[in-house]
Amino acid sequence: MSADLSKTAYDHLWMHFSRMADWADTPVPTIVRGEGAYIYDDRGRRCIDGLSGLFVVNAGHGRRELAETAARQAAELAYFPVWGYAHPRAVELAERLAHLAPGDLDKVFFTTGGGEAVETAWKLAKQYHKLTGNPGKYKVISRAVAYHGTPHGALSITGLPALKAPFEPLVPGAFKVPNTNIYRAPVHGDDPEAFGRWAADQIEQQILFEGPDTVAAVFLEPVQNAGGCFPPPPGYFPRVREICDRYGVLLVSDEVICAFGRLGTTFGCQKFGYVPDMITCAKGMTSGYSPIGACIVSDRVAEPFYRAGTSFLHGYTFGGHPVSAAVALANLDLFDREELNQGVLDREADFLATLSRLRDLPIVGDVRGNGFFYGIELVKDKATKETFTEEETERVLYGFLSRALFENGLYCRADDRGDPVVQLAPPLIAEQGLFDEIEAILREVLTQAWAKL
Template identity: 75%
Template sequence: MTTSNFEPTEPAAVSDEAARLSASARDHLWMHFTRLSSYDNSPVPTIVRGEGAYIYDVEGRRYLDGLAGLFTVQAGHGRRELAEAAAKQAGELAYFPIWSYAHPPAINLAERLADAAPGDLNRVFFTTGGGEAVETAWKLAKQFFKLTGKPLKHKVISRYVAYHGTPQGALSITGIPGAKTMFEPLVPGAHKVPNTNFYRAPIHGDDLKQFGQWAADQIETAIIMEGPESVAAVFLEPVQNSGGCFPPPPGYFQRVREICDKYDVLLVSDETICAFGRLGPMFACDKFDYVPDMIVCAKGMTSGYSPIGACIISDRLAEPYLHGTDYFPHGYTFGGHPVSAAVAMANLDLFEREGLNQRVLDNENAFRTTLEKLNDLPIVGDVRGDGYFYGIELVKDKATKETFDDDESERLLRGFLSKALFDGGLYCRADDRGDPVIQLAPPLICGQAEFDEIEQILRAVLIEGATKI
């Protein structure tokens, strides 16, 4: 989508306003996951507008949104029909809780999500985001087993370096030590197993399928070690985000499903990022042919136009709550918010009208092929991912796969790449939770023109970045 009708504000006026906003942000706005000292001597990047696949800062500069905000803006920026859906619903019923009551937007959205989910996942518990949905899934798993005569089942298993959210329970499930240490002690009972990073496979590094079977079998080993009578659930992303977009090897999820069934352990598919077309299908578990017991989702449900999340739950898990006096003592003030639910419905209408799911499936190979052109650079070790969700791992030595040490990674990622990519016109993520990677997840409306622009900016910046170490 072009933005040729955009007229920047007069330079002097823009600069004055930019300076005012930057100073106010430094004094009052606590930015998330941000070193606040980073802006002691530099302006705070301030985004004021979005249109299609592009965002604009306060001084009128344009950037390709290579991360869809935060893996979220599936339908692109500036979709008036979504804003209008929010305004219409706010004019009718701006807020009412779903604590023992219901309203049409929540009812209709729950039905739509249940219809789209695989198997018997027919119950929807709304939250305001993915972390809350992960928290919901763990709490429900614990209570479900207490109600069904297995009260010791409370532990969960997740993967190394995986990110599952910031609430205390979700943070325990998260596998990033640096994100957790300062908040310990956390909720006990969360245990970690190897992820599916084939590029750095510790075993079967020459056979993807065997590596996948080995990685899945580590889940069974962990269940046995902890005691099957104590393990309630396994939390897995279809494509693991943190660490740089690790896809599942062939047969991985089928083996995990088999293991969970064997030991009566629930399989939770954390699709906070992967659902709603990011990998193509509405739910990513369909792409990899497995049916979980719960799906956690958020982000792309509204394309980011209003906050909402959900835990979609199987009939089996809901059954104990359908009779007698037992209930789930859990909820959120803004869960299933009527405005957010109405926006989600309009967003899913847009998906159907514009065929966004099929668009990703039609274009994913072109996105991969375009990014793989970067493999000719010595600093690029691996290009991996699926759909419109990719990570590019950066290495010090391509032949040996030697990574950068902490000081080099700091200088490369935060000292150069993050700013250089943004200055070059690309908003994306340079991250070192695990090995250094650049992550890309553009809006689903993107096509070859945007893929080429991403590759060209990355190429220029990475060539320069290689000289900084």
């Protein structure tokens, strides 16, 4: 990028979740092209896309057929809303998703992204309970440190205080329970099954504390993103399903990241054997070639909305966009043809084993996750699990690690949403050679980071 263009980026492009002052005197990293599991910047440098853009480009970069699908659809029907009307691609995609989803999740409400899908699910849950004679059920329960989006409702469900503080007061009625980080488990740290039972039971305790007649829904990710890829312990989700059924609480599986092959299944709930009342999804549905999201709803929850004189007074201008729907259909065809989900299942153990080689480094405390979705937690002391101080986080994580990884050819996430972690979620086409490249870059940069502590 030329100096002038970099300055223009700083002057006019307000980058998301970014400290804009960091780019006042530093060229803004600019990605100009992607191919397979790699991205290329304006200087011609090749870099591994170790985060699939933002857990999005599941089928990989440079899929010309998806771009061509978008062009064909735009030429035929570029836009029409689904506000009381239908168009063929939205109908076809809704049917496809209904067939792919588990149980009786047969109704699809389209959005343009994940945060909107979560917002939709909370509003839908509240109105559902009103329509079924339980108007006091409006509260939601989610997990500490979990991220569920940036709209005011979704942000209220989010369990990251630092992200919420600038925008408070938020939507009332959102409560938090412990997450499934067994690495820092307060109890049963040596017994995953007992820990899973304990963590699930905290949801029941919260429902009872608030009053079952006030709780509308529980929002959980199959693998929690923020905090660094917390997988569920054995038995956790079946127990949560049992608790929700007991108290008439809807279970929402937030799969904005975990759907469409990230864990090796179309939906993450299928990996862990539970059927939710709603699924929120987005990101990988089109592999990022056009924006779309959805809230997939069970027939039972949808039923009162289909009664005469009733409507869900909610919608988005670009929800179910014809171009995005067409691209999603083509993307799902590609998944089937290339068996991308099975590829993740076949290679996930190899990816984990490769990343686990990093456990010999003094800075690596834990390696965890599922499918092609892993977090590496960084520590100062492996024996005590002592984490970074605030000063060390600023100096080592933000001041060095993020940029050093990119400079060495790996784009991924180094963050402290919870404790300091590096997250990896490469495109689903990744194979052992790429895993080895990722491990080698991480080893070199993490060794340098340790020297700075």
